[in-house]
Amino acid sequence: MAAPEPTSGTSPLVQPDLPLPSANTSPRYDPQKVTVVYILGGPGSGKGTQSEYLVRDYGFVHLSAGDLLRAEQDNENSQYGQLIKDYIKDGLIVPMEITVNLLSNAIEDKLGSDGTGKFLVDGFPRKLDQALFFEQSVCVSKCTLFLDCPEDVMRERLLNRGKTSGRSDDNEESIIKRFRTFVETSMPVVDLFEKEGRVITVSAVGSVGEVYEGVVGGLASKGIAPTNK
Numbered sequence: 001m002a003a004p005e006p007t008s009g010t011s012p013l014v015q016p017d018l019p020l021p022s023a024n025t026s027p028r029y030d031p032q033k034v035t036v037v038y039i040l041g042g043p044g045s046g047k048g049t050q051s052e053y054l055v056r057d058y059g060f061v062h063l064s065a066g067d068l069l070r071a072e073q074d075n076e077n078s079q080y081g082q083l084i085k086d087y088i089k090d091g092l093i094v095p096m097e098i099t100v101n102l103l104s105n106a107i108e109d110k111l112g113s114d115g116t117g118k119f120l121v122d123g124f125p126r127k128l129d130q131a132l133f134f135e136q137s138v139c140v141s142k143c144t145l146f147l148d149c150p151e152d153v154m155r156e157r158l159l160n161r162g163k164t165s166g167r168s169d170d171n172e173e174s175i176i177k178r179f180r181t182f183v184e185t186s187m188p189v190v191d192l193f194e195k196e197g198r199v200i201t202v203s204a205v206g207s208v209g210e211v212y213e214g215v216v217g218g219l220a221s222k223g224i225a226p227t228n229k
């Protein structure tokens with residue numbers, strides 16, 4: 001495979017487990033064998049919580065972009081630790097080569113021996129470049145679950161979570177920045193997929209159970225049924 005070609009000014013990953021996907025090739029995985037469903041929504045919309053239920057009932061492998069980045073940030077051998085730390089605290093989107101590489105490695109790692117897999121990709125793609133790059137080089141997604149939530153509800157949830165999460169970005173200052181990034185940078189991704197008819201919008205206001213009912217109904221409308229029930 002060709003050497004990585006960073007497109008947004010970062011240096012190439014030093015020892016990637018896999019060669020970085022190239023935007024000029026066809027996707028690494030066939031969507032007939034690898035199902036990718038994105039779960040998107042503003043910070044605090046409940047992506048992680050709903051993902052737990054989806055893993056239980058649908059047999060998805062859960063891949064949280066934020067969790068993968070936090071693990072990389074804490075990995076002493078990573079040359080990107082400080083960079084990731086700074087981006088997360090400021091609510092900014094980490095350069096896509098890093099995130100796409102982490103996700104691509106995680107998919108490869110969790111693939112069945114027959115090359116199939118079902119992945120719920122949480123909190124990604126958050127920027128148009130990531131979305132296009134992932135779809136062109138890793139796998140075309142089946143659909144996007146979009147958790148629609150007003151900012152005042154998200155703010156309250158994040159501040160509550162901040163009391164115990166230990167996350168550097170669950171504080172007033174970071175939350176304001178994350179909301180701005182979500183509206184300016186991430187919503188255009190949802191809008192693009194929406195135009196392609198690939199978005200399931202679910203209201204994320206209410207109890208976890210109420211929201212989950214909407215999620216299950218939305219997936220059913222795309223022909224995705226629970227497997228573990």
Ligand code: UDP
Pocket residue numbers: 041042043044047048065066067069087088089090091092093094095099122123124125126130169178
């Ligand atoms: N992040 C990123 N690229 C991604 C996903 C996350 O750079 O594709 C960074 C970004 O700084 C974001 C932070 O990771 O604000 C936390 O993401 P996470 O999904 O954990 O937050 P959530 O939205 O679930 O509260």
Ligand code: MG
Pocket residue numbers: 047048064066123
């Ligand atoms: Mg999350």
